[in-house]
Amino acid sequence: MKNEYSMLREIKKLRSIRGSGTELISIYVPAGxxxxxxxxxxxxxYSQSSNIKSKSTRTNVQSAIDKIIQYLRLYKETPKxxxxxFCGNISDNPGKTSIELFSMEPPxxxxxxxxRCDSTFLLDPIEDIVSTKDTYALVVLDGREATVATLKGxxxxxxxxxxxxxxxxxxxxxxxxxxxxxxIEESIGEYYSRxxxxxxxxxxxxxxxxKGLIVGGPGPTKEGFVKSNxxxxxxxILGVYDTGYTDEFGLNELVEKAxxxxxxxxxxxxxxxxxxxxxxxxxxGLATYGYENTKKALLANQAGTxxxxxxxxMYMVEYKCxxxxxxxxxxxxxxxxxxxxxxxTLDPISREDAIAELVGIADEGGVDTVFVSSESSYGKEFxxxxxxxxxxxxxx
Numbered sequence: 001m002k003n004e005y006s007m008l009r010e011i012k013k014l015r016s017i018r019g020s021g022t023e024l025i026s027i028y029v030p031a032g033x034x035x036x037x038x039x040x041x042x043x044x045x046y047s048q049s050s051n052i053k054s055k056s057t058r059t060n061v062q063s064a065i066d067k068i069i070q071y072l073r074l075y076k077e078t079p080k081x082x083x084x085x086f087c088g089n090i091s092d093n094p095g096k097t098s099i100e101l102f103s104m105e106p107p108x109x110x111x112x113x114x115x116r117c118d119s120t121f122l123l124d125p126i127e128d129i130v131s132t133k134d135t136y137a138l139v140v141l142d143g144r145e146a147t148v149a150t151l152k153g154x155x156x157x158x159x160x161x162x163x164x165x166x167x168x169x170x171x172x173x174x175x176x177x178x179x180x181x182x183x184i185e186e187s188i189g190e191y192y193s194r195x196x197x198x199x200x201x202x203x204x205x206x207x208x209x210x211k212g213l214i215v216g217g218p219g220p221t222k223e224g225f226v227k228s229n230x231x232x233x234x235x236x237i238l239g240v241y242d243t244g245y246t247d248e249f250g251l252n253e254l255v256e257k258a259x260x261x262x263x264x265x266x267x268x269x270x271x272x273x274x275x276x277x278x279x280x281x282x283x284x285g286l287a288t289y290g291y292e293n294t295k296k297a298l299l300a301n302q303a304g305t306x307x308x309x310x311x312x313x314m315y316m317v318e319y320k321c322x323x324x325x326x327x328x329x330x331x332x333x334x335x336x337x338x339x340x341x342x343x344x345t346l347d348p349i350s351r352e353d354a355i356a357e358l359v360g361i362a363d364e365g366g367v368d369t370v371f372v373s374s375e376s377s378y379g380k381e382f383x384x385x386x387x388x389x390x391x392x393x394x395x396x
Contacts, residue, residue: 005359005369007104007130011123014102017090019119021057024088025064026122028114031082035072038113042069045115056097060089061117063099071101082110084126106130108155128153134266135209137202137235140216140243140250141195141225143188148198149251150210156251160198164191189228196230203235211265212238216254217246238265273370274378277307277392289390291331291354298361302393306362306369309379309388314354319346358389367391 017024029038046065052058064087071085084104091098106129116122136151149158164187203210213235215222222240231237241257243250255262280287286304288297291314297303315332323344331354340346362369372379382388 004107004130005356007106007126009353009356010102010104011127011130014086014121014123017088017121018092019060019088020094021054021060022118023057023060023064024118024121025061025068025086026114026116026118027068027085028110028112028122028125029072029078029083029085030111030113031078031080031109033078033082033113035075035078039069039072041115042072045117049117060097060099063097064088064101067099067101071103079105081106081108084110086121086123088121104130108152111155129155134211134269135206136238136262137199137210137213138216138251138254139195139199139213139225140222140246140254142217142219142221142246145246146191146195146217147247147251148195148202150202151214151255156248156255158248158251159202161247162194162198164188188224189230192225192228192230195225196228196232199235200232203232208234211269212236214239214241214254214258214261216241216243216250216257218242218244267376270370270372270376271378273305273307273392274372274382277382277386277390280392281386281390286393286396287390288393289386291358291387291389294389294391295358295361297391297393298358298365298367301365302395303362303365303367303391304394305392306358306367307382307390307392308355308359308369308371309374309383310371311374312355312383312388314389316352316354316357317348318350320349321345322347355389 027038027042029035042065046062049058049061049065052061068085068087075083082105084106085101086103087101088099089097090100104126106126108129110125110129112125114122114125134152138149138151138156140147143164145161145163147158148160148162149156199213213231215226215237226237226240239258239261241254243253243257245253277287279285281289288294294303294306298306317330317332319328319330320326321328321340321342321344323340324342326340326342327349328340328346332351359369372382374380374383382390
């Protein structure tokens with residue numbers, strides 16, 4: 001989570017950068033893509049950029065491309081999840097040029113190969129990957145086959161494909177109608193159980209942190225599966241949708257049809273966490289808030305869930321007194337007078353992201369971190385009333 005948080009902060013910084021022309025370059029290299037091919041494409045772009053009329057824009061674009069090529073040569077192969085690189089003149093002073101390069105190796109695979117040169121960086125693909133919070137289970141099935149997968153953000157990972165043995169086992173022959181129907185029912189039951197075993201394992205291996213199951217497929221088989229009671233009772237079925245296919249195409253169709261449900265589910269989870277937090281705070285229960293109290297709870301292994309507002313920025317700064325050399329640590333926002341009690345000036349010597357520190361402590365202690373937005377009324381209340389930092393405790 002700490003790495004993802006750092007990437008989100010980097011993305012926020014990159015979003016604030018504006019080029020004076022179309023001179024900011026974004027490239028996305030998918031997992032498994034040959035870097036030599038990417039370098040060849042960049043050389044072509046370098047050649048084409050000689051047609052840019054503005055001399056300063058042309059120079060900045062070519063400098064950025066050259067910097068990216070040199071950077072890619074540091075890699076022997078593409079990282080396992082791909083690579084996102086952003087480079088260009090980030091100086092807001094027209095008389096000064098500052099070509100800077102930023103790169104990210106995302107927690108989930110990049111699936112697109114993109115080169116874009118514009119006045120802003122293209123950040124939506126990496127932001128969709130990094131800001132992903134929850135994992136869902138998916139299944140698309142009919143009477144003949146099923147495909148089970150997980151969904152995290154936009155990334156669908158197929159877990160298992162399996163075929164139904166119903167048609168293979170059943171041969172009508174001279175059997176009575178009732179016996180024939182019973183064999184079919186038993187075969188369908190076995191098929192549902194096999195599919196459920198795969199889904200149950202996904203939830204059990206995640207210690208039931210997978211948020212729920214979404215079911216799809218053509219025909220009535222999906223409804224029969226939902227009613228079969230073969231799934232673990234702890235698994236929540238979030239929705240059932242009609243799809244035309246039971247393979248990867250069906251999974252993509254299922255995700256598209258369930259998009260509104262997934263958005264509502266994310267908002268629901270956020271609301272539930274904040275409601276529990278406020279309920280505990282209101283009667284002096286298992287919750288705390290503010291940087292110092294939350295950090296203390298994390299270090300004491302009391303915290304069960306760390307809650308952070310998405311928009312919160314907080315930095316711990318070390319100052320050194322110019323007169324007595326004493327070191328003073330304080331939140332950047334809390335130092336109003338940059339003078340020590342001895343009369344000397346307080347000069348900053350280091351600045352650390354205090355939120356990243358809390359997320360890092362939570363990671364080390366196995367504590368879940370939940371980021372809440374400022375767009376909902378619950379998120380706004382958490383930011384304004386509780387300074388955007390809090391924790392639900394295991395014990396006091």
